[in-house]
Amino acid sequence: MSNNAFIEQLTNILPAGRVLSRHEDLTPYECDALTVLRERPLAVAIPETEDEILKILEICRQHSIAVVTRGAGTGLSGGARPVAGALLISMMRFNRILEIDEDNLTALVEPGVRNLSISEAVADKGLYYAPDPSSQIACSIGGNVAENAGGVHCLKYGLTVHNIVGMKIITMDGQVHTLGNNTMESPGYDLTALMNGSEGMLAIITEIRVLLRVKPPVARVILAAFDDIEQAGDAVSEIIKAGILPAGLEMMDGDAIRAAEDFAHAGYPLDAQAILLCELDGLEAEVSTHTKTLEKLLHVQGATEVRVSKNDQERQRFWAGRKAAFPAVGRISPDYYVMDGTIPRAALGTVLKQIGIWSEEYGLSVANVFHAGDGNLHPLILYDGNVEGEVEKAEELGLRILKLSVELGGTITGEHGVGVEKLDAMCDQFNSDELALFHAVKEAFDPQSLLNPGKAVPSLHRCAELGAMHVHNGELPFPELDRF
């Protein structure tokens, strides 16, 4: 049957305006926030009920047309980038908060609800939803689950997966499943965990039960400046060793500091080579004691300046620079490429040094922003897409950083997901047995491979081809580096 017949069937299910198929209507859906990778979908469907999704999936099965689910489109790895010839389902009309359960500290929400609006909806009860990816003002909770999004408070409050207690999903065969429940445990396999970070490849999520937390009475940020970035890295380890668990522990290097300061006027010391932002939260007594301990510790670790936020306004200002780091860097360079590798904290100094060497080798500046407490790095590789060959150079440098992360015992992605962007890097992290297992999981949920096909897990064929390009005579790359 033709595509026209498919689209006509869709228009029989959804009212006018909720099926898009004209060229100009599809353009906004060509990519997510990884804008270099674009693809036009066959059509866009915008359902608002579970029943509509079930009917859409039925037609897709009939025509063997693939489905890509999209939330707010803020993803950084192309997870929601359309697949050629596939239907894109936008979940943004699933935007209701269905229930707020104060006793169990949970809320039942639809996937199109914006991350920040959950916290806004429960603020009057003294509660909030903890995960706070930088895009929280725009990103949807469904997308957060699909990518297992992080943020700046993961060290203490976890990733998205730690803050989701259940969900309702629809598998490609049209079966509705409820996973988890509204208690602290549910019987059977933890498929809720499996759904987190599955990038829309196993099922479509229609409801999510999120965990809420009581807003801590006090939160304070310590800003410490260093004139040596490795010293700042060591200070991070010392803070952890001191038995204090900060709510957030972030680091920026000199280039990132200056870009952020210029953009957000956060009051960062412009001559510093690195700053640490360390948030402590909890009861006044505990926060005060820990603040004093850390002030001392940071001075001992060589901080040239230590400031403590005096009020919530100042705390927000300290964060504003960090949270605006990406757009800020966007102002100083025509283009930038964000990496997301995670490494054991102890390897921070090694990695920074190596990134510095490669930065010179490639002639591309790299501004570094880290979730230091989690060992999650966001090197921003600066390049100019109009200069021939620079995109390729940036991508190659990025891939080397990811390979290094894997070599040191880390991962290619801490919170942004694989999507289409890191498919090649997946071949470095996983062997063929492991990748085959991932494919088998996909098949168990979606035997026809109609949900977001080709994302997140590379084909063994693709890795074999890459492997042929990267043979190193059996030698370990970077033999000079310690392994952690």
Next chain:
Amino acid sequence: MDISEQIQKQIISAARDKQALQIIGNNTKSFYGCNVSDANLLPLYVADHNGILDFQPTELTVNARAGTPLNEIISTLAEQRQMLPFEPPVFDNRATLGGCVASALVGPRRPWTGAVRDYLIGTRILTGDGKEIRLGGKVMKNVAGYDLFRPMAGALGTLGLMLDITLKLLPLPEHEASYSMSMDINSMQQLLRDLRRRSMPVSAASYHQGQLFLRLSGSTTSIDDAANYLPDEMKETTADYWHDLNEHKLSFFDVSTPLYRLVVPTFAPYDTFAGECLADWGGALRWIKTPLSLGEVQKHAADLGGTASAYRNDTQDGDVFSPLPGHLLDLHKRMKMVMDPAGILNPGRLYRDL
């Protein structure tokens, strides 16, 4: 000691012969899960695969072989003032890390710190066809590939045999204090709500026969502050209580009749059916002794919005965990097929049909 090669050989040969295996660490939880004593299972002993492989206090993680005794891990961590956040029961100091993760049984701290799956960051497993697979890693944030490591927690060994396990840790609290007083259910629930609203550093709360037990954890100053909010009748008591509760050494647990384990909403009503109840996790975990059958208890638990399992001394041969809807059980079976195609790893232990 590393006996992974030997274990791998046993699994490969069992898969070839379609010989189902029963994974046994130190055999402290043989009572837990469905009764598989009638099945023709070949024991697979794994306790000798033990030893802490890596513990870096600055990383706040530990990596150990699955046969490592929990108490060895707990005391090693404590030397650096760190802990397993979910306070697992250690079953007379014999329980192993692998059994702890496979059963996902956790202690009184659970509501305030989280479950096993919340701290599991990676595991190396052998699948049912003997393939060695690394799931997750040793860093806290890792979203590459499907999350197949967290589902290992609570799968009772049915999805793979864990060789080694990496967990995220937490600092040991600087100080802890325990309290107790008698109060009625309403006052108890109200007090727990108040303490939570004020972000008081509660780390355990149990209730039995009108007696509330409470533990606070944190800096000395914050505990002093918090203690001021407690009713005057609240008396300081010994910390041993929590150990005895967690290890089922309290006289309440001294029974030969079935002991049921209910997980319900924290503030669900009590006394909706006949039986004696000891509540842990601030009320979210209820241990019940009752003449009712498992099916009846599960129905009552469902009415409260929760689930129930037969923990100990239940002699029937059916499923012991709350039943899954048919289509969800089918999805479980497909997952089991992926991880253990020959169906030889602990078959029937989690659900009879898995």
